[in-house]
Amino acid sequence: MTHPGPIVELSGVRLARGGRTVLDGIDLSVPRGQVVAVLGPSGSGKSTLLAALTGELEPAAGSVRLFGQPMPTRARELLELRKRIGVMLQGNGLLTDLTAAENVALPLRAHTRLPVELIERLVRLKLHAVGLRAAADAFPRELSGGMARRVALARALALDPPLMIYDEPLTGLDPIASGVVMELVRRLNDTLGLTSIVVTHHVHETLPVADHAIVIANGSIVFSGTPAELQATADPLVRQFLDGEPDGPIPFDAVARNAEAA
Ligand SMILES: Nc1ncnc2c1ncn2[C@@H]1O[C@H](COP(=O)(O)OP(=O)(O)OP(=O)(O)O)[C@@H](O)[C@H]1O
Numbered sequence: 001m002t003h004p005g006p007i008v009e010l011s012g013v014r015l016a017r018g019g020r021t022v023l024d025g026i027d028l029s030v031p032r033g034q035v036v037a038v039l040g041p042s043g044s045g046k047s048t049l050l051a052a053l054t055g056e057l058e059p060a061a062g063s064v065r066l067f068g069q070p071m072p073t074r075a076r077e078l079l080e081l082r083k084r085i086g087v088m089l090q091g092n093g094l095l096t097d098l099t100a101a102e103n104v105a106l107p108l109r110a111h112t113r114l115p116v117e118l119i120e121r122l123v124r125l126k127l128h129a130v131g132l133r134a135a136a137d138a139f140p141r142e143l144s145g146g147m148a149r150r151v152a153l154a155r156a157l158a159l160d161p162p163l164m165i166y167d168e169p170l171t172g173l174d175p176i177a178s179g180v181v182m183e184l185v186r187r188l189n190d191t192l193g194l195t196s197i198v199v200t201h202h203v204h205e206t207l208p209v210a211d212h213a214i215v216i217a218n219g220s221i222v223f224s225g226t227p228a229e230l231q232a233t234a235d236p237l238v239r240q241f242l243d244g245e246p247d248g249p250i251p252f253d254a255v256a257r258n259a260e261a262a
Contacts, residue, residue, distance in 0.1 A: 003068035007032050007163055007195040008053065013062035015048050022048045025220050026062065030212075035189050035196045037206045037227075040216035041241055041250055046199045049216065050167055053197065054085060066163070083111055086161035090168040092152040094140040100127065100151045101136040107158040126154040129192075130184060146177025153184065157192070164189070164196045170205055178205045185209060203242060207231070217241060217250050 008030040015023045022045040030036050040046050051057035052064055055071050055078045064071040066085075072078045094103045104123045108114060114122070127133045130150040140148050149169065156164060166185060170178045182198075186209035189196045200206050207213060207227040215223040215230070215238050223230060223238045233239065240248030 005068050006030055009065040011063050014060045015052050016060045017048055023219055030195060032195050034211040035186055035209055037210040037213040038199045039203055039213055044216045050199050083159050084161050086156035086164040088152050088156040088166045088169055090171055092148045094148060094152055096140050099137050099139055103151055104155045104158055111159060126157055130154045145173050146180055149181050162194060164194050166198045168200050170202045182209045
């Protein structure tokens with residue numbers, strides 16, 4: 001099921017929440033093998049974009065194509081497609097009364113009929129891939145924040161999805177753990193032949209491992225280019241976001257103002 005074109009392709013996409021347009025005119029093409037950073041300030045619509053990528057939110061206009069196919073609308077086809085997308089959600093989402101290995105085994109138990117021994121072997125391989133084979137029997141509370149995040153990563157990889165989507169993978173992590181997780185995102189992408197989309201406001205931790213970056217703000221994509229181009233941009237809107245300045249073209253109370261305009 002390989003195809004030569006982009007893994008993800010959004011064209012003229014408009015996304016609305018609660019009857020209000022959150023993003024409009026979104027064009028995005030993610031070639032196979034790339035790590036793409038989707039950046040933007042809080043409330044800019046990153047989670048909304050992510051929901052469109054997983055088929056959870058149907059665009060109000062435009063088209064979303066994954067693996068060269070239009071996003072299915074039928075529930076059954078959507079479910080099949082989702083098995084090909086590994087999503088690591090904000091926070092860990094690990095079940096606290098299950099061990100690391102049992103957490104990683106969950107998608108395999110839910111979506112395959114593989115024999116128990118094979119599942120155990122696959123789980124060991126996934127934990128090894130994130131450098132945590134020794135932690136297989138540990139419960140989430142016994143792991144550091146960074147280790148728990150890596151277990152969540154192993155679980156997202158359990159079904160060998162060709163596309164990985166990370167939603168704020170660094171929330172709550174210290175700089176060292178953040179570096180480890182982002183290095184891992186890059187290494188797994190390259191060694192397993194994946195394509196990765198990292199949705200985050202952690203610009204400085206993410207750019208070093210990204211091939212391409214887009215910035216969303218004020219309802220659209222305001223920058224698209226390489227990390228080096230992003231660092232060098234003079235665009236005041238993008239600079240305000242990169243430099244973390246409270247005053248500038250992005251209103252400080254963007255969410256409240258948008259709500260008023262609705
Ligand atoms: N279910 C919803 N109904 C109405 N408005 C919504 C809904 N979900 C999100 N919004 C609005 O859409 C806008 C974008 O929200 P979104 O969560 O996509 O932003 P974000 O960039 O992911 O923010 P954060 O970084 O804080 O998670 C916000 O103004 C938010 O209030």
